[in-house]
Amino acid sequence: xxxxxxxxxxxxxxxxxxxxxxxxxxxxxxxxxxxxxxxxxxxxxxxxxxxxxxxxxxxxxxxxxxxxxxxxxxxxxxxxxxxxxxxxxxxxxxxxxxxxxxxxxxxxxxxxxxxxxxxxxxxxxxxxxxxxxxxxxxxxxxxxxxxxxxxxxxxxxxxxxxxxxxxxxxxxxxxxxxxxxxxxxxxxxxxxxxxxxxxxxxxxxxxxxxxxxxxxxxxxxxxxxxxxxxxxxxxxxxxxxxxxxxxxxxxxxxxxxxxxxxxxxxxxxxxxxxxxxxxxxxxxxxxxxxxxxxxxxxxxxxxxxxxxxxxxxxxxxxxxxxxxxxxxxxxxxxxxxxxxxxxxxxxxxxxxxxxxxxxxxxxxxxxxxxxxxxxxxxxxxxxxxxxxxxxxxxxxxxxxxxxxxxxxxxxxxxxxxxxxxxxxxxxxxxxxxxxxxxxxxxxxxxxxxxxxxxxxxxxxxxxx
Amino acid sequence: xxxxxxxxxxxxxxxxxxxxxxxxxxxxxxxxxxxxxxxxxxxxxxxxxxxxxxxxxxxxxxxxxxxxxxxxxxxxxxxxxxxxxxxxxxxxxxxxxxxxxxxxxxxxxxxxxxxxxxxxxxxxxxxxxxxxxxxxxxxxxxxxxxxxxxxxxxxxxxxxxxxxxxxxxxxxxxxxxxxxxxxxxxxxxxxxxxxx
Numbered sequence: 072x073x074x075x076x077x078x079x080x081x082x083x084x085x086x087x088x089x090x091x092x093x094x095x096x097x098x099x100x101x102x103x104x105x106x107x108x109x110x111x112x113x114x115x116x117x118x119x120x121x122x123x124x125x126x127x128x129x130x131x132x133x134x135x136x137x138x139x140x141x142x143x144x145x146x147x148x149x150x151x152x153x154x155x156x157x158x159x160x161x162x163x164x165x166x167x168x169x170x171x172x173x174x175x176x177x178x179x180x181x182x183x184x185x186x187x188x189x190x191x192x193x194x195x196x197x198x199x200x201x202x203x204x205x206x207x208x209x210x211x212x213x214x215x216x217x218x219x220x221x222x223x224x225x226x227x228x229x230x231x232x233x234x235x236x237x238x239x240x241x242x243x244x245x246x247x248x249x250x251x252x253x254x255x256x257x258x259x260x261x262x263x264x265x266x267x268x269x270x271x272x273x274x275x276x277x278x279x280x281x282x283x284x285x286x287x288x289x290x291x292x293x294x295x296x297x298x299x300x301x302x303x304x305x306x307x308x309x310x311x312x313x314x315x316x317x318x319x320x321x322x323x324x325x326x327x328x329x330x331x332x333x334x335x336x337x338x339x340x341x342x343x344x345x346x347x348x349x350x351x352x353x354x355x356x357x358x359x360x361x362x363x364x365x366x367x368x369x370x371x372x373x374x375x376x377x378x379x380x381x382x383x384x385x386x387x388x389x390x391x392x393x394x395x396x397x398x399x400x401x402x403x404x405x406x407x408x409x410x411x412x413x414x415x416x417x418x419x420x421x422x423x424x425x426x427x428x429x430x431x432x433x434x435x436x437x438x439x440x441x442x443x444x445x446x447x448x449x450x451x452x453x454x455x456x457x458x459x460x461x462x463x464x465x466x467x468x469x470x471x472x473x474x475x476x477x478x479x480x481x482x483x484x485x486x487x488x489x490x491x492x493x494x495x496x497x498x499x500x501x502x503x504x505x506x507x508x509x510x511x512x513x514x515x516x517x518x519x520x521x522x523x524x525x526x527x528x529x530x531x532x533x534x535x
Numbered sequence: 536x537x538x539x540x541x542x543x544x545x546x547x548x549x550x551x552x553x554x555x556x557x558x559x560x561x562x563x564x565x566x567x568x569x570x571x572x573x574x575x576x577x578x579x580x581x582x583x584x585x586x587x588x589x590x591x592x593x594x595x596x597x598x599x600x601x602x603x604x605x606x607x608x609x610x611x612x613x614x615x616x617x618x619x620x621x622x623x624x625x626x627x628x629x630x631x632x633x634x635x636x637x638x639x640x641x642x643x644x645x646x647x648x649x650x651x652x653x654x655x656x657x658x659x660x661x662x663x664x665x666x667x668x669x670x671x672x673x674x675x676x677x678x679x680x681x682x683x684x685x686x687x688x689x690x691x692x693x694x695x696x697x698x699x700x701x702x703x704x705x706x707x708x709x710x711x712x713x714x715x716x717x718x719x720x721x722x723x724x725x726x727x728x729x730x731x
Binding site for chain 1: 633636648649650651653654655656657658659660661662663664665666667668669670671672673674675676677678
């Protein structure tokens, strides 16, 4: 029998020598929070917001559910690192190490083909940024969050922290106190951005928590597809990544947010993502969690406007020592709102995947409909899969459907494929790729190819 | 014929099965935590639950299908009809231990909401630690099918009667399954329970 294993060398697991202009001391206190705000020359309201959030962070308990977070040591982390003094606009101006790192992930390659704008985050500041001229002409704003705060303070102040306030949860509070970088996207009324906007995130410093903050505003009738892809180098001590993403989808607008998360297996990925959908707006999350040690992430849609629609399509893969606790939340506040959640998870080599989701129908959300489908594959006897869906229904004129299955790879299918001369690991790869295909086909081509390759790699243990 | 366990009569909250064989359990309008432990090989267990909530009735129900032995099947079906301001809070867990290889576990919860003041909370959980298994759960919640109601009304059946016909059909799935074990009078009494 051909052995299939997961012990491949992590493709993006390299780390560059650290060359930083500034690094805060270990641990977090009011001084560090103030210092971050001062370094960034922020307005007073933001400094106050950060300090208030820090107070909430200190008081909030750790979540008593979900994955094991007991190994996180907040005092041994750095909360702010500034890699280079100023931002650069062209690829040539980037420092050699940073450029090297990006070259290995393939940022310029991808850009040539597809990108409307790249905003690549290396440590806490966005150091490389190029925005398509056409986007500028349309009035689209796409920059890092720090620049957004400097250049468009009124817009930022109006939306920032209103959908995910610091007291939402401990990690949202931590992010609110220490946030740095992330993206700011504003699409004016009626503007449809044809090409996806992309941002790459990386963690490079050991024990460094990365707290990016993203705010996307789509005005009436606007459309944008935002893509976030992550890869990170391997380190021996735990890193923490705790982002906050707030998205406002106004009347008749549509936003799609695609994530391909492939942190190395020492990263705690604890992310709060939430969108508000107004009248007839559409919000779609496409969420792929392949890497990290622990992920806790439940992209949400608050359906506030009549006829709004929310969708979450997600893939989770958990290999050795990984726990993916991911899912979705749909809250129906208005009549004729609809939502759909499709979740596909795979656990292997002792990995654990948990789907955790909430569907809530508030009184008055008449004629709303919900469809939830969670499928899980368990590939060996060491692995585990859980499903924890919550449904709270306070309105009778609705239709709610939930279904879930857990199974192993079909033996007949495997047998059929191997009888045609396909090796067992290739056959497994084919079947797993077929299993996740309904979600993968929603992802832009270059990502879906990468994902299919990654799955084959995970199944066979060799780079194809 | 399967061994019948009527939880309304036995008042037990934990059902431990140590012998291979077929079993059927039934509960009607009971709140509490009900644990079904399948400890031996080749146990086949059906669990049927029926809930009819009226006025300010409140049911808080938790079921656990705990598979420890291998090659077992458990099959849970809970149906509920909720009127007025009744509340139904249901949490169902299927847990398959590593030792429970080649097991099948199913869980289905179907609810009819007859009033816009009733409240429903359904949490069908799965915790699967074995790989050579097959598990599904499904949950549906909604109103009576409008097409079916309309059809009956076009046949000159009054709306109230048509609704009652559809509700009877809905809960008869459970009554039919347990009819073989229970006396006719009892099933008839249950059916009376369901009418509004």
